[in-house]
Amino acid sequence: MSTILQVRGLQRRVGATEILRGIDLDVTAGEVIGVIGPSGSGKSSLLRCIAGLDDIAGGSVQVEGRTTRPGDGAIGMVFQQFNLWPHLSARENVALALRLVRKMPAAAAAEKAEAALAQVGLAALAARKPAALSGGQQQRVAIARTLAMEPRVLLFDEPTAALDPELTTEVLDVIRNLAASGTTMLVVSHEMGFVAGLAHRVVFLDHGQVVQTGSPREIFSEAAEPRIRSFLQTYLSRVAWVQG
Amino acid sequence: MMQALQDSLVATAQGLPVTLAIWLAAVALGMAGGFLVGALRFFAPWPLALPLAMAVEAVRGTPFLVQCFLLYFGGPFIGIDLAPVTAGLLALSLYGAAYFSEVFRAGFLAVPPGQLEVARMLGLSRPQAVLRIMLPVMALGVLPSLANLCVILIKETAVLSIITVPELTFRVQGVGTSTFAFAETLLVLALVYWALSELTAWGARTAERRIARALAA
Amino acid sequence: MMAATWATIWISALGIAIGFSLGVPIAVASARGKTWAAIYISFFRGVPLLVQLLLAYYALPFLGIDLPAIVAAVGTVGLCCAAYMGEILRGGFALVPKGGVEAARLLGLSPQQILLRIQLPIAVQAMRPAIINEAILIVKASSLISVVGILELTRSAQALASSTFEPLPAYALCGAIYLVINVALSMLARGKSMGRPA
Numbered sequence: 090m091s092t093i094l095q096v097r098g099l100q101r102r103v104g105a106t107e108i109l110r111g112i113d114l115d116v117t118a119g120e121v122i123g124v125i126g127p128s129g130s131g132k133s134s135l136l137r138c139i140a141g142l143d144d145i146a147g148g149s150v151q152v153e154g155r156t157t158r159p160g161d162g163a164i165g166m167v168f169q170q171f172n173l174w175p176h177l178s179a180r181e182n183v184a185l186a187l188r189l190v191r192k193m194p195a196a197a198a199a200e201k202a203e204a205a206l207a208q209v210g211l212a213a214l215a216a217r218k219p220a221a222l223s224g225g226q227q228q229r230v231a232i233a234r235t236l237a238m239e240p241r242v243l244l245f246d247e248p249t250a251a252l253d254p255e256l257t258t259e260v261l262d263v264i265r266n267l268a269a270s271g272t273t274m275l276v277v278s279h280e281m282g283f284v285a286g287l288a289h290r291v292v293f294l295d296h297g298q299v300v301q302t303g304s305p306r307e308i309f310s311e312a313a314e315p316r317i318r319s320f321l322q323t324y325l326s327r328v329a330w331v332q333g
Numbered sequence: 334m335m336q337a338l339q340d341s342l343v344a345t346a347q348g349l350p351v352t353l354a355i356w357l358a359a360v361a362l363g364m365a366g367g368f369l370v371g372a373l374r375f376f377a378p379w380p381l382a383l384p385l386a387m388a389v390e391a392v393r394g395t396p397f398l399v400q401c402f403l404l405y406f407g408g409p410f411i412g413i414d415l416a417p418v419t420a421g422l423l424a425l426s427l428y429g430a431a432y433f434s435e436v437f438r439a440g441f442l443a444v445p446p447g448q449l450e451v452a453r454m455l456g457l458s459r460p461q462a463v464l465r466i467m468l469p470v471m472a473l474g475v476l477p478s479l480a481n482l483c484v485i486l487i488k489e490t491a492v493l494s495i496i497t498v499p500e501l502t503f504r505v506q507g508v509g510t511s512t513f514a515f516a517e518t519l520l521v522l523a524l525v526y527w528a529l530s531e532l533t534a535w536g537a538r539t540a541e542r543r544i545a546r547a548l549a550a
Numbered sequence: 551m552m553a554a555t556w557a558t559i560w561i562s563a564l565g566i567a568i569g570f571s572l573g574v575p576i577a578v579a580s581a582r583g584k585t586w587a588a589i590y591i592s593f594f595r596g597v598p599l600l601v602q603l604l605l606a607y608y609a610l611p612f613l614g615i616d617l618p619a620i621v622a623a624v625g626t627v628g629l630c631c632a633a634y635m636g637e638i639l640r641g642g643f644a645l646v647p648k649g650g651v652e653a654a655r656l657l658g659l660s661p662q663q664i665l666l667r668i669q670l671p672i673a674v675q676a677m678r679p680a681i682i683n684e685a686i687l688i689v690k691a692s693s694l695i696s697v698v699g700i701l702e703l704t705r706s707a708q709a710l711a712s713s714t715f716e717p718l719p720a721y722a723l724c725g726a727i728y729l730v731i732n733v734a735l736s737m738l739a740r741g742k743s744m745g746r747p748a
Contacts, residue, residue: 403717495600
């Protein structure tokens with residue numbers, strides 16, 4: 090398998106604080122990487138640095154051998170807060186970049202936007218403004234908006250963290266379908282069960298460093314590393330408490 | 334050219350006191366009238382509040398210049414024959430009162446009802462609750478808008494030159510007309526107003542902070 | 551007076567259009583802390599519009615800039631409006647969520663496209679009441695251009711007053727027409743309020 094995304098020695102500093110301390114990561118085409126770790130471990134920063142939204146202090150990010158910059162179409166990102174544009178309908182949210190960046194004619198862009206919305210199950214709501222959509226629907230529009238630009242790598246930054254629990258399923262289903270169709274993606278999520286079932290490989294991050302990388306089984310069931318065990322225990326006890 | 338500059342400075346020295354006096358008087362009258370109107374619109378029954386509301390909307394929806402013309406040129410026909418300075422002061426005070434009343438009314442509306450309810454529950458009479466709770470709470474909220482309005486009114490005084498009030502613009506423009514040195518004189522005029530606006534804005538911010546501290550302490 | 555009403559409307563509309571178009575770059579510059587924008591805003595908001603109009607009409611020709619009265623007048627109203635619009639839009643830009651801009655950057659929109667297609671519409675939507683307030687202020691402020699001899703509503707009322715010797719009905723009618731225009735405008739603003747005077 091060919092490496093599509095290559096991260097080498099990635100560092101990020103904010104003032105004197107080291108957010109990322111030299112991250113190495115190789116992702117092959119079609120691979121799904123789950124990124125987990127305690128809050129403040131640098132998960133979101135890692136995605137934002139890969140996307141080029143945050144400045145890096147050292148190291149490199151390359152997609153298919155080329156250094157990326159935001160907007161070059163190599164990387165797509167889905168945010169925790171959806172970040173839809175409130176003044177545009179769902180269809181226009183998806184079509185805008187197709188028209189302005191891909192220079193597609195309006196009709197073709199609208200058609201492609203409809204197709205992307207259909208892919209996330211929202212063909213019927215294309216004319217609605219974000220305010221008239223539920224959180225889950227908004228996030229699916231955001232996914233469609235990213236998909237329509239056909240990025241090489243898709244980043245999900247806690248895509249369900251801002252949603253009410255009953256709305257997470259519809260978003261997770263969409264992400265699962267994308268993974269099954271061979272989309273290369275990095276997923277930061279606190280939905281451990283979802284990550285375990287979805288990812289080919291799981292990266293555990295703590296204090297800006299990769300503590301361990303392995304299959305879901307290696308991380309979730311067999312990890313000997315105390316930091317991972319304590320993190321999973323805290324997480325599991327919380328889930329048990331909620332469910333009990 | 335030096336002569337024109339010198340003349341404009343003399344005119345400034347003559348006109349500035351008039352501008353400042355009219356401004357201060359209009360701020361005082363407008364604020365008092367505005368408070369009365371704002372309080373009546375908030376507390377009085379609708380047969381009194383509604384006409385006041387319409388009057389305020391009429392003043393806020395028409396140009397100040399037209400109001401000046403109406404009062405100065407139209408007034409004599411209904412027995413209100415005023416000298417330019419008096420007409421100008423009255424017009425500016427009424428104009429200010431309309432805007433001040435909106436600020437005060439918004440201030441009354443912004444006092445959380447819960448704070449009054451608590452006061453009543455603790456046994457304060459309604460006038461006591463209004464005087465001791467509502468007014469101080471409102472005063473804090475309306476300070477920035479009041480300060481802002483004061484600065485705006487100083488610029489509005491320039492319009493009074495059109496009805497021949499011998500204030501800053503009138504005097505300096507007179508120099509321009511008699512010497513034909515329009516560029517120099519008007520530039521001086523603009524700079525004086527610019528300085529005046531920045532100065533009053535600064536003064537208003539300082540006063541606003543002082544009063545806010547005194548009220549909150 | 552009918553024709554003069556239209557003159558007031560189109561002069562105001564033009565002034566507002568100029569003010570809005572120039573307000574956008576001024577807002578951007580002022581949000582980036584550019585000194586020229588701060589000075590521009592301070593000058594045009596600090597000097598009475600009447601004095602600005604006199605400057606444009608009487609003083610510019612002495613500097614070799616001889617503009618037709620109407621151009622000088624509408625231009626001055628527009629420049630002054632731009633200072634207020636700049637302040638309003640700067641406030642609006644500050645309300646645009648950072649994430650929406652980041653999403654646009656990642657999708658490849660250019661900074662200019664992001665400004666015009668994302669930030670500006672969101673800012674305008676958020677500041678709509680303030681923008682309509684400003685429009686009302688400009689309609690009222692346009693009365694001042696009667697001073698430099700341009701025939702609009704106030705000037706025509708003056709003419710009517712002096713030809714009929716009945717200033718009261720002339721100016722009352724004139725005021726009523728302004729009121730109608732402004733009430734119509736303020737109905738466009740949901741939270742109708744005429745805000746600060748000009």
